[in-house]
Amino acid sequence: MAARVLGRIRCGGKSSNVPFPCFSASINWQKPRRPTPIHHIRFYSPSRIQNAPSIGLKEGAKITAGTKEIPNIWLRDNCQCATCVHPDTKQRLLDTFLIPKDIHIENTSKTEDAIKVQWSDGHMSEYSKAFLEDTARPFLDRAIVRQGMVPPQLWGAEIHDTLPHVHYPEFGNSPALVKSVLNIIRTYGLCTIAAAPQTPEETEKILSSIAFIRETHYGGFYDFTADLASKDTAYTNIALEAHTDNTYFSDPAGLQAFHLLEHDGEGGESLLVDGFKVAADLKREDPQAYDVLARTNVHSHASGNEGISIQPYRGFPVLQHDPVTGLLLQVRWNSSDRAGIELPVDEVEIWYDAARKWDALLKKEENEYWHKMTPGSILIFDNWRVLHGRSAFTGKRRICGGYINRDDWISKFKMGYFGQDQVMGKLASG
Numbered sequence: 266m267a268a269r270v271l272g273r274i275r276c277g278g279k280s281s282n283v284p285f286p287c288f289s290a291s292i293n294w295q296k297p298r299r300p301t302p303i304h305h306i307r308f309y310s311p312s313r314i315q316n317a318p319s320i321g322l323k324e325g326a327k328i329t330a331g332t333k334e335i336p337n338i339w340l341r342d343n344c345q346c347a348t349c350v351h352p353d354t355k356q357r358l359l360d361t362f363l364i365p366k367d368i369h370i371e372n373t374s375k376t377e378d379a380i381k382v383q384w385s386d387g388h389m390s391e392y393s394k395a396f397l398e399d400t401a402r403p404f405l406d407r408a409i410v411r412q413g414m415v416p417p418q419l420w421g422a423e424i425h426d427t428l429p430h431v432h433y434p435e436f437g438n439s440p441a442l443v444k445s446v447l448n449i450i451r452t453y454g455l456c457t458i459a460a461a462p463q464t465p466e467e468t469e470k471i472l473s474s475i476a477f478i479r480e481t482h483y484g485g486f487y488d489f490t491a492d493l494a495s496k497d498t499a500y501t502n503i504a505l506e507a508h509t510d511n512t513y514f515s516d517p518a519g520l521q522a523f524h525l526l527e528h529d530g531e532g533g534e535s536l537l538v539d540g541f542k543v544a545a546d547l548k549r550e551d552p553q554a555y556d557v558l559a560r561t562n563v564h565s566h567a568s569g570n571e572g573i574s575i576q577p578y579r580g581f582p583v584l585q586h587d588p589v590t591g592l593l594l595q596v597r598w599n600s601s602d603r604a605g606i607e608l609p610v611d612e613v614e615i616w617y618d619a620a621r622k623w624d625a626l627l628k629k630e631e632n633e634y635w636h637k638m639t640p641g642s643i644l645i646f647d648n649w650r651v652l653h654g655r656s657a658f659t660g661k662r663r664i665c666g667g668y669i670n671r672d673d674w675i676s677k678f679k680m681g682y683f684g685q686d687q688v689m690g691k692l693a694s695g
């Protein structure tokens with residue numbers, strides 16, 4: 266039976282009898298109903314938030330939010346009481362598919378900021394007004410807490426004069442330090458911890474208080490010089506153009522940290538570029554090139570080390586957007602680690618033309634922030650937004666630091682910025 270079902274699956278446009286199902290893009294259910302709307306680069310701005318939809322009760326006992334009727338199955342499934350959601354683990358205890366298909370409201374009572382519902386299956390639920398209001402907000406507003414969005418401050422070379430930083434002696438290694446650092450990074454894409462202890466041990470402790478440090482084929486917490494300990498140009502003294510790290514991972518590290526511990530030679534200046542700012546420039550100057558970089562998947566690899574060739578499970582565009590809200594979420598750019606471009610070979614020039622424009626903007630003097638790192642100053646930046654590089658150098662140059670996963674630092678950021686109650690309150694409806 267299973268074989269017959271598989272046999273009907275279309276594979277690469279043809280019927281296939283292979284025992285492994287493979288799905289081609291021509292299968293209808295895979296097609297989005299509308300093409301992805303990335304014709305606009307959007308950044309979240311609080312002024313865009315619309316007024317809360319009004320919550321009402323409709324004849325036939327339906328709860329309404331604005332003009333929308335909230336389906337009873339959704340409401341019952343998202344009851345937040347202690348028998349439906351485990352109070353400690355916050356996981357659903359309710360078996361959704363035991364809810365009768367014809368579940369309906371027997372009775373309601375309204376207080377100032379909540380609605381109590383008596384269900385036809387005998388259960389009682391209470392929904393806060395805020396919870397119900399969120400259900401009918403536009404997707405972009407609903408994504409704010411979930412995606413930890415704050416209005417970004419875009420910057421160029423002028424950030425030199427006002428480099429976002431916190432002063433370590435003011436905080437020590439405390440939760441307040443982490444909270445301030447993450448708030449700054451979420452806004453600017455980077456933060457420096459000034460006057461920090463100049464040891465790898467203390468640097469590791471500070472980074473670990475954000476979240477655990479990611480292990481990669483380079484190790485965990487890193488402490489490196491130009492000795493080719495790993496076969497990657499980072500471990501040489503040659504110049505590195507602006508890039509994001511880990512383009513060869515399916516899930517590139519979210520944060521990256523550098524703490525220069527020593528340098529006794531010349532050069533080795535650090536370069537930082539705000540990828541979101543440059544994306545906004547490209548969008549304005551050449552929307553078509555922007556679109557090509559947003560839609561063309563590119564592959565990447567890390568293959569220098571014996572027995573290793575890391576490649577992501579699929580190609581990703583240079584400018585990665587949320588398919589529903591259109592928000593720019595991630596920049597992936599490392600020309601050194603680039604592999605295949607997912608276009609028919611006779612069409613790849615389209616990508617090169619677009620990438621050339623992007624590259625030229627990245628290299629504009631007004632977008633490049635150059636500085637020399639010094640011991641005691643820990644630089645932490647958002648590797649999904651800010652590109653980094655360095656000039657060639659001589660002498661011994663030693664840097665320590667680490668990677669932190671995107672989901673882990675955003676979790677920490679959200680808990681600090683919005684607070685546990687808001688984050689939990691938006692799980693179902695936000």
Ligand SMILES: C[N+](C)(C)CCCC[C@H](N)C(=O)O
Nearest residue numbers: 483487497499509510511599
């Ligand atoms: C940071 N650390 C020294 C560990 C490694 C650097 C790896 C650099 C690599 N080409 C990339 O772009 O990801």
Ligand SMILES: O=C(O)CCC(=O)C(=O)O
Nearest residue numbers: 499505510535653654655
């Ligand atoms: O040496 C530097 O300043 C940075 C090297 C680099 O790009 C990296 O380690 O990811």
Ligand SMILES: [Fe+2]
Nearest residue numbers: 499509510653
């Ligand atoms: Fe790098």
